Amino acid sequence: MPTTRTASRNTLLRYWTVRYVITLSIGLLIIGISSIAWLKHEALTRRLHHVQSFAMEAAQYVTTDRGNMVVPDQFYEWIDLNQRRHKLPGQFGLTLFNQAGDILFYKSAPVKAGPSSSKGAKPAPPPYNLGKQVPSANRPDTHTSEGSSYDPAFPFPPPLEDTIIINEVDYYYRIIVPVRVHHSVIGTIAISYAKKELTDISQQYGLIISLLLLSGLLGWSILYLMLRKLTKPIHEVVQAFKRIEAGDYRLLLQEHVKEQEIYDLLVYFNVMAARLEQLEQLRAELIAGVTHELRTPITSIRGLTRAVRDQIVASSEADEFLDISLNETKRLEQMVSDLLDFNSFISGNIRIHLQAVDLGKLLSDIIHHWSLIYQDDSLVIQLDIPARTRMVYGDTGRIQQIIVNLLHNSRQAIGSNGKISISLSEYSSTHYEVQFKDNGLGIPIGEQLRIFERYYRGQNKKPAVHGLGLGLTISRMLAEAMSGTLILVESSPQGTTFQLLLSKVPENMNIVHRSNCVQ
Known part of the structure; x- marks a missing residue:
């Protein structure tokens, strides 16, 4: 048996562990993909901002105090130095245009096949008006291995705008920064940057994978420990149900x-x-x-x-x-x-025949007939029934059944020598109250909460009184079926008091004989 229980518990634990591991793996995968997308977006935003700062510094670097543009001899070295200072990844293309649209300087980026080439894009038009006044020594593009004399990202001069322009074209970004002198735009610096370079986070992939693996391992460990803790009481409940099924309560x-x-x-x-x-x-x-x-x-x-x-x-x-x-x-x-x-x-098959009943008259008749049966006993029955008519809406036979049962219980409590007091009064605007009080030994406190349970009989009653323990249970059911109730008010060694509430007949109501099936 212990081996079977251990196997079943391990099976349950293994089942939930697999489910949670799959869920955890899917969650970590979604987190990983989302993290990579977010990191790429953050890297792109940050690097574009750095490119703008770099281009603005370059625009200041190529202007003179006289208000014109001059390409310094060390411009190429300056670009390389400031690229590292701004932490710009990879290589980019930089073109310096004057106000007339002539190319004063061009630094090419490494040529890489992109989506455009794979889509069969047409080659760029021939270069336009390459600045003849610029010595070839200041144009490093004329010595590049690629042999290109202009940036394919800018086949035509960009517009002279006083604002920074950033747009995405196919697989690269174009950043256009104006060159200003005394609030006038005298040229532009056009930078082309591969999108792959701007969004490259390859150095962070290792960290992301390590964090995801660590999170997965930690999450799996926590889930495993929690599942062991949670499945243990559930397994105990299952085993307890099996014992209950076998009759062990x-x-x-x-x-x-x-x-x-x-x-x-x-x-x-x-x-x-x-x-x-x-x-x-x-x-x-x-x-x-x-x-x-x-x-x-x-x-x-x-x-x-x-x-x-x-x-x-x-x-x-x-x-x-x-x-x-x-x-x-x-x-x-x-x-x-x-x-x-x-x-x-x-x-739910018992029927209650509801009709208007004079409760005072009915109560007097029932007690009179019942007392004739026990006229040889030394019983004292005290009645307090007002002369005024008290009309209730109920079943005459069922009311009699309740009252006779309460009288029998009182007689059993006091024996053949004692007093039973019965009173009828108005309880509320909707109910009348009948109280049964005897001076018997009372019901023990430990049994008072259970006297209306089916088949329950008190310890003192079992050897002395014959019965099945259904009298009070049925009486309360009958009272509730007639919109009333039966309550134990109090019980002590000096006596016991029961309260029977029955529903009044509403005023100005046309009384119709009804037969209800209690559910």
Whole structure:
């Protein structure tokens, strides 16, 4: 059995671990892709800003105090030095245009195949008006291995604008910065930069992969530990259910967990197990009680009738034996009737015939007839019923059933010598109240909360009073079916008080005889 439990728990843990690892991997992949995209965007934004700063410094470098542009001899070295200072990656093309659109200086970028070449783009038009006044020594493009004398990104001179222009063309960016002298634009610096160079974060790939792997390992470890902690109580609940299925209700799961949901699961499981154990105990008591209660009258009836049949007793005693047998059959009939009523309530098939009833008159009649049966006892019945008509909306037979049951309970509590007080009064604008008070020994405090449970009988009542423990249960169901209720008000060694509430007949209401099926 321990091996089976361990295997099942490992299977559950392995299943959830695989699911969470897959989810974690997908999440980390999405985070990685998003991080790379964001880092590329940040790198592009930052480097474009640096290119602008570099181009503005270059524009100042090629201007003189006289208000014209001059390409210094060290311009190429200056570009290389300031490129490193601004941390500009790779190589770029730089072209210096004068106000007339002549190229005064051109530094080419390494030629790389891009998307345009793969799409079959047409070659750029022939170069335009390359500045003849610029010595070839100041034009490094004439000595490049590529043999190009102008930047393909600028086949035509850019417009003379007083603002910085940045646009994206195919696989590269074009940055155009004006050269100003005394608030006048006398030329432009045009830079072409491959987009791949501006968004290159290859040096950070290793860091990103390392962080993702570390996050994945840490996340998997945390998930594994959490799953072990969470699946342990769930596994215990599963094993406990198996024990309950086998009929073992005496178990208690440990509730020392911090997770609120798991804690609630364990708490309510323990409550359910305790309730099931209680119901199982009630079922066992019911079977024992029904067996005992049915066997006793049947045994008595069989013995008495056999004595009469065999003429063991005289005729006068035979009549007495038959009367006793008749009373026992009535008791059997009452127990069967209680069971049938209760089962009818549970299945929703019992019918309540609602009509206007004078509660005061009905109450007086029921108590009078009931007292005739026990007129030989030393019972004192005290009535407090006002003369004013009290009309309720209920079933006459069901009200009588409730009242007789309460009277029987009071008599059982006080024996044949005591007092029962019954009063009728107005409880609220919608209900009348009938109180039953006796001076019996009362109900123990530990049993008061359970007296309306089905099949429940107090410890003091079991050996002294025959019954199935359904009287109060059925009485409360009947009261609630008539829009009322039955409540235990108080109970002490000095006596017990029950309260029956019944619904009033609304004023100005046309009373119609109704038959309701209680659900």
